């Protein structure tokens with residue numbers, strides 16, 4: 055059962071069949087999935103969703119596949135929780151964390167988009183899948199395509215973090231490290247996609263892939279009790295996640311699943327790669343490409359494919375943008391770990407640090423609900439923090455060594471030294 059009408063050009067609105075195409079032949083606009091919302095409305099309800107699987111596939115009617123899902127049965131449906139410790143530290147009263155650092159199977163929100171992309175790639179008859187990745191996509195395509203029995207080619211910038219290389223290579227893909235930055239990797243992949251019959255999840259089947267990001271937004275609304283937060287802080291690389299969260303909220307409203315969308319979407323980037331935030335600041339209608347230089351490699355896209363649409367979504371929502379330095383990113387990672395017990399990667403550090411800034415500036419008022427989007431896991435980007443978290447106490451295996459080494463540590467509370 056399909057609820058998809060076809061693909062539609064975002065610019066000139068020309069219609070295309072549901073094939074592996076992604077740009078309009080007439081105006082070079084990007085293509086987007088077009089749904090039959092009347093048909094969806096006649097079958098979808100809160101109750102139907104609540105009774106569905108505990109994965110992204112509970113929203114299957116709003117995803118661009120024709121048959122049954124075949125990949126990613128456990129992707130998504132990650133925790134959303136109230137972050138009161140962090141809120142207290144930031145002087146706020148209603149903060150939430152949506153935590154995709156524990157998304158199945160590869161610990162980032164990319165597991166959502168890949169589950170949709172690979173299901174679609176199989177429907178379209180592809181035997182080989184591929185991607186251009188800033189890190190997390192590499193791991194997710196490698197893992198989920200391994201499970202699905204597809205041939206897989208993964209293209210990454212050669213200077214990627216060790217944890218992300220290992221986190222891809224272990225699944226035995228064809229991993230290609232390109233001597234260049236992500237934008238150069240992406241350009242190369244577009245050429246390869248034009249030559250071989252491969253499904254590049256984020257290039258020629260991008261219209262389907264990108265729809266998977268809506269599930270992050272659907273879950274936020276459902277888990278908050280069928281409402282959207284007043285504020286949402288979203289990390290931005292290509293801009294797709296932000297655009298699709300906004301779309302998700304508005305689809306829920308269109309279908310009567312929530313009453314209203316009264317949410318401001320805030321874009322979070324690293325100062326070393328902030329083309330979208332810069333365009334918002336300068337009130338510019340174009341995105342000026344930049345050469346990325348930041349530890350937040352998962353967000354290091356200097357020429358973001360959906361940058362302009364991300365700007366539009368932020369403006370339409372009444373939101374804003376914020377950029378932070380590498381030092382602030384490290385502090386953001388440590389702050390979330392210390393207060394909420396969550397170890398996020400550099401992208402999460404960006405989101406936390408930008409949230410802190412926007413609260414301090416009063417852009418996010420202290421009494422208005424706010425969801426912080428955590429999208430990846432810190433174990434993959436250990437080099438970002440390893441020099442900033444101190445060292446273990448080193449002792450001999452004796453009680454005496456333990457006490458002489460630790461009793462005088464001023465950072466340890468006196469109460470721990472009570473004898474039994």
Ligand SMILES: *Cc1c(COP(=O)(O)O)cnc(C)c1O
Nearest residue numbers: 190291292293294295401429430
């Ligand atoms: C890819 C990625 C993003 C941003 O995704 P876009 O949709 O390209 O903006 C955010 N966080 C993490 C951890 C990512 O891997």
Ligand SMILES: [Zn+2]
Nearest residue numbers: 063066078081
């Ligand atoms: Zn067009």
